[in-house]
Amino acid sequence: MIIEHPLLGPRDAAEFTYLGDARLIDRPDWQSENAAQEFFEYGYLRDNPAGWHQELWFHEAGDRSWLVVTRNTLTHEISKVELARDVARSRGRSK
Amino acid sequence: MRYSGFKVLKEALTGHKGWAPAWRDPEPQPHYDIVIIGGGGHGLATAYYLAKEFQQKRIAVLEKGWIGGGNVGRNTTIIRSNYLLDGNEPFYEFSLKLWEGLEQDFNYNAMVSQRGILNLIHTDAQRDAFVRRGNAMILNGADAELLTTAQIKERYPFLNTEDARFPIKGGLAQHRGGTVRHDAVAWGYARGADSRGVDIIQNCEVTGFRIENGKCLGVETSRGFIGAGKVGCAVAGSSGRLMAKAEMRLPIESHVLQAFVSEGLKPVLPGVITFGAGHFYVSQSDKGGLVFGGDIDGYNSYAQRGNLPVVEDVCEGGMAIFPAFGRARLLRMWGGIMDMSMDGSPIIDKTHIEGLYFNGGWCYGGFKATPASGYCFAHLLVRDTPHPTAAAYRFDRFEKGLMIDEKGMGNQPNLH
Ligand SMILES: Cc1cc2nc3c(=O)[nH]c(=O)nc-3n(C[C@H](O)[C@H](O)[C@H](O)COP(=O)(O)OP(=O)(O)OC[C@H]3O[C@@H](n4cnc5c(N)ncnc54)[C@H](O)[C@@H]3O)c2cc1C
Numbered sequence: 001m002i003i004e005h006p007l008l009g010p011r012d013a014a015e016f017t018y019l020g021d022a023r024l025i026d027r028p029d030w031q032s033e034n035a036a037q038e039f040f041e042y043g044y045l046r047d048n049p050a051g052w053h054q055e056l057w058f059h060e061a062g063d064r065s066w067l068v069v070t071r072n073t074l075t076h077e078i079s080k081v082e083l084a085r086d087v088a089r090s091r092g093r094s095k
Numbered sequence: 096m097r098y099s100g101f102k103v104l105k106e107a108l109t110g111h112k113g114w115a116p117a118w119r120d121p122e123p124q125p126h127y128d129i130v131i132i133g134g135g136g137h138g139l140a141t142a143y144y145l146a147k148e149f150q151q152k153r154i155a156v157l158e159k160g161w162i163g164g165g166n167v168g169r170n171t172t173i174i175r176s177n178y179l180l181d182g183n184e185p186f187y188e189f190s191l192k193l194w195e196g197l198e199q200d201f202n203y204n205a206m207v208s209q210r211g212i213l214n215l216i217h218t219d220a221q222r223d224a225f226v227r228r229g230n231a232m233i234l235n236g237a238d239a240e241l242l243t244t245a246q247i248k249e250r251y252p253f254l255n256t257e258d259a260r261f262p263i264k265g266g267l268a269q270h271r272g273g274t275v276r277h278d279a280v281a282w283g284y285a286r287g288a289d290s291r292g293v294d295i296i297q298n299c300e301v302t303g304f305r306i307e308n309g310k311c312l313g314v315e316t317s318r319g320f321i322g323a324g325k326v327g328c329a330v331a332g333s334s335g336r337l338m339a340k341a342e343m344r345l346p347i348e349s350h351v352l353q354a355f356v357s358e359g360l361k362p363v364l365p366g367v368i369t370f371g372a373g374h375f376y377v378s379q380s381d382k383g384g385l386v387f388g389g390d391i392d393g394y395n396s397y398a399q400r401g402n403l404p405v406v407e408d409v410c411e412g413g414m415a416i417f418p419a420f421g422r423a424r425l426l427r428m429w430g431g432i433m434d435m436s437m438d439g440s441p442i443i444d445k446t447h448i449e450g451l452y453f454n455g456g457w458c459y460g461g462f463k464a465t466p467a468s469g470y471c472f473a474h475l476l477v478r479d480t481p482h483p484t485a486a487a488y489r490f491d492r493f494e495k496g497l498m499i500d501e502k503g504m505g506n507q508p509n510l511h
Contacts, residue, residue, distance in 0.1 A: 001402055014404035018394045018509055043506050044437050044493040045344040048335030050397040073395045
């Protein structure tokens with residue numbers, strides 16, 4: 001797999017480590033009423049779809065940026081790569 | 096029809112006209128007492144034990160493709176019971192004991208070969224961990240022996256014990272571990288189940304569940320609705336996809352694991368050897384091919400094929416410790432989809448939906464578990480209580496902090 005890094009261009013997937021579903025960006029609010037349940041679901045439950053999947057990859061052997069990669073789990077085709085920072089900010093995190 | 100040496104001789108002398116198909120090809124009935132989804136090793140073993148040990152009638156196994164086309168026919172066939180934790184070791188030892196009597200039990204040659212398995216040690220810390228694991232195995236009635244470098248050199252003279260990065264400092268051996276002919280496991284269980292009246296229905300994909308008032312009434316399939324008193328799901332790598340149809344999210348990610356076979360060689364390798372530190376393990380099949388593999392690719396996948404970086408990593412690991420194997424040519428490679436759980440251990444449990452039961456999360460180690468998994472799942476389906484050796488494989492262990500994390504990796508499926 002080749003990951004089209006937004007800053008560095010095409011990079012071999014071997015340079016990256018994989019964390020998982022990009023929903024991990026949406027960390028629950030620790031003060032919410034259902035925090036325990038929300039953290040359990042956040043930590044342990046996954047959609048695990050067969051098809052398009054947004055996921056977090058870390059450019060460990062490169063510029064050490066986190067990316068959100070939209071990839072098809074049935075074909076390994078990659079349709080979109082964004083900086084995780086941009087995605088997180090657009091979702092209202094790290095204001 | 097019972098298979099025996101006498102029968103083989105008789106057929107040889109009478110033109111092989113007396114063999115019958117090993118299982119029927121029945122049409123689905125409108126309703127069964129128990130429907131098992133997935134005709135892999137675990138689904139077929141479940142049906143077999145339901146009929147044989149728990150005297151159940153009216154059972155069906157629904158398989159979307161052909162039986163044995165999933166992981167049961169794609170794995171590297173290693174069986175062992177060398178686990179550390181209390182939640183695991185009694186279960187895997189129960190499984191190994193079932194393997195030991197399996198061929199007589201289901202009257203089928205599954206080529207169970209207890210040729211032994213050796214885990215290599217490279218550091219003092221690793222030795223401490225392996226000693227502890229060996230002791231845990233012995234406490235649970237399994238066998239384990241710690242080998243010195245000299246003993247390893249004597250038994251496996253082709254090993255590179257002096258690798259600069261990973262010199263071999265000993266090993267943990269389980270002599271009762273070994274390999275089994277994987278396809279024959281699926282076929283043997285299928286034949287045994289079929290002969291006890293189980294309907295094995297191939298080319299029948301489950302596309303949904305009919306759930307009313309919190310109770311599962313049956314399954315929608317590509318061959319119509321099939322009603323069921325109880326439904327057991329055993330679809331391994333497809334667990335996430337299937338359970339999503341019951342609106343369940345699982346503590347599981349699907350990942351691809353690759354395996355490799357070399358050209359056939361004269362016997363060179365007497366048992367199974369795992370070089371965990373180098374992400375490599377190998378055995379030699381009875382046909383002579385070196386059967387080897389390493390780590391999972393590490394990203395979510397349903398593609399049944401992996402990528403080249405892992406191929407390189409596996410082959411590098413192999414070359415470091417078995418330099419002679421570099422002369423062998425690679426014949427085939429393939430991938431299978433692993434149901435990687437959040438703690439690396441499986442789940443055999445009821446769901447919150449009445450009548451719907453789940454078996455999955457087997458990671459890359461579910462082949463060895465096949466007999467016990469089938470037995471324990473059948474026990475749960477019939478008695479509604481877990482089998483004592485599978486009591487820890489609960490859905491709620493993640494919520495309650497009762498993880499069974501052999502490797503201590505945490506909730507990161509690609510690291511287990
Ligand atoms: C390369 C590789 C090497 C491995 N090596 C080992 C090893 O050495 N030792 C070990 O212990 N384990 C090993 N494993 C793991 C082991 O193979 C699996 O954990 C185990 O086979 C899974 O259980 P199963 O046999 O029931 O799965 P499968 O054979 O995959 O059965 C699941 C079945 O469900 C069917 N199915 C899926 N969805 C549906 C649906 N909607 N409707 C109907 N049917 C459906 C599939 O078609 C499939 O036939 C390995 C796996 C791989 C891929």
